[in-house]
Amino acid sequence: MSVATDRSATRRTREPGTPPRSLVALASAALVAGTGLAIWVLPAETGGWARAGQAPHVRVSPPHLTTRPAADRAPGPAPSPAGVRPSGFVTFVDTVRDPLYNLTRAARQSNVRWFTLGHLTAGQRGCTPEWGGGQEQDGNPVANRLGRLRAAGGDAGLAFGGPAGRELAAACTDLGRLTAAYRRAVGAFGATYIDFEVQDPGDDETVLRRAGAITALQREAAARGRPLTVSFTLPVTRTGLAPRDEAMLRASRQAGVEITAVNLLAPVWRTPAGQADLRPVASAVRAAHAQVARSLGVPTAWHRIALTPVLAGSRDLTAADARKLVAFTARNGLAWLSTRGAAPTSDVARLLTAMSR
Template sequence: MRVRHRAWAALAACLLTLTVRPASASPAPRLAAAPLRAAPYFMPLDDHPQPISEITGNVRQLILAFVLAPSGGGCTPTWDGTQPVSADTTVKADVDALRAAGGDVAVSFGGYNGVELGAACPDATSLARAYQQVIDAYGLTHIDLDIEGDDLGDVAGETRRFQAVRLLKQNAAAAGRALDVSLTMPVTTVGLSDLDRAEIQRAKDDGADIDTYAVMAFDYGGPAATMAADVEKVMEAAHAQLAVLRPDLSSDQVYARTGLTLMNGHTDQPSELFTTGTFTSLLGYASAHHLARLSFWSLNRDRACTGNVGWVDGACSSVDQQPYDFARIVARFTG
């Protein structure tokens, strides 16, 4: 996603001695986390975030964005590259309030701007520790890796990242906990790019079990007049590519591991436009194929703009709408 700033718990003793097992070793048993089906991205500390008490009346699952490496360097998780997770109380209060209302969250690492921890940490063990700090701080059973820009195609960074995912899953399984990992990828007019496909293969080679392959079906230059139909075409192309990459899964199982991420209103591409009608049509597609997740960038943008904000803005949709029009459509998705 482009319209955004890309940017305590003590570690368990076992994490202090994490080692990377060879990819040939048996993977950790899969433990299922409760599904995160209808989950918009939300920046809790940026882009004029709405109060959680207001959000829960419209949607109760969120992907919180973004945890990055510090802007000054280092392997410590920070919100937007500036605010250490270890000192956070604001996001923690939002997470607690959302769960009290019956909801849940994932935390997303990466994004288009800033430095992803996989590029900053020197090895898989230190990277796993950094990710685990965030998991422990918010009691997470879901994390999202939003890999874009220079991080996509960085072989060394991707290798560290997927080795770290393997370690995290091993640690969670040993403790009897679930950890669901989604991999979010940009898309092209013909589905997944060569870099996307190489990344998916690298995750397999490194023994990282990816639960959800989340396709960002926007900012690829789709036509506004037929946006929903074009997104469906792109998603079907991605499905065919995933089926080749994951021959161990049936066609239905590939759909069940695929996420669809949209962008509400105007996108960074002048040719694209996502209306509430577009969202409703694509809700139908996601439901018919029983996808793993329906999401959009972003909840902060789910309101009309005031004043002259230009073509696209991080805190409003640039289309006529009522607050949370897009979130209420996505909240109807049940898988």
């Protein structure tokens, strides 16, 4: 009997209950394919388990700031290498009061990744944003160095509003012209992040006009594949936000604004002995948390709160205070930490900016 005839007979005389080999081969192939699909849809990594109802909080260290060739450091609205959202420690720069501030040098010395440049308010023509309400938009030497900062790996956002001049939405009553004014500023500096420091929310029309302009800008940015991050900087007291500020946030969100963070301006209270007391700051943030969550329509909002203590003097914070602020920010997963007012001492500044490394 030939070999071919012998193998054919063996196939015809398989034991009862044993499936045909063709069926076994088909099932094996299906099993391999199914296993591959299951592996493909699983997350690549868990990054740690979060508590119920809470997303994992992951901190990513920023890249080390490096110097690139001079040809790459020309000013201009180049795309940001730092991403679109501030993180770590964010340095605020009053570009009118400190026109010689060197963004790139400050970034290298502290390794701070993000800056906020302020403040753009309405000029005499109402619908034209100017630095401090009196300096031409393209005439600011600090903002004009943004290209060098970005070439070094950092970035800066624009702050509208603030204490000097009128906020654009209050001065420019035409929605189209207001939107165009914001758009020109964002485009001129290639901004991926803008902040609105609202001293007075204004009437309902002002709130909705501002919200309409911001919403239009965010939709345009999303269509270009370059999202525009928006935050609101608001004062906070021991009891939290003022009711009108809470209402403004809620109305802006309902009008379509995607609010990434609410930056809380918290004064540093002092004890009768003259020492800083950070307990009221923590209480203010906790009180504001519930308000921010309600306003933004989310169950928890810790990661959407930024904290900015306002210093009356450079010695308002000690090294121990700085460590407490950094620990509080990290423990609660706040969006970022900053300061306003007087500049902290060099040793305190080193501790605060260390969270950006």
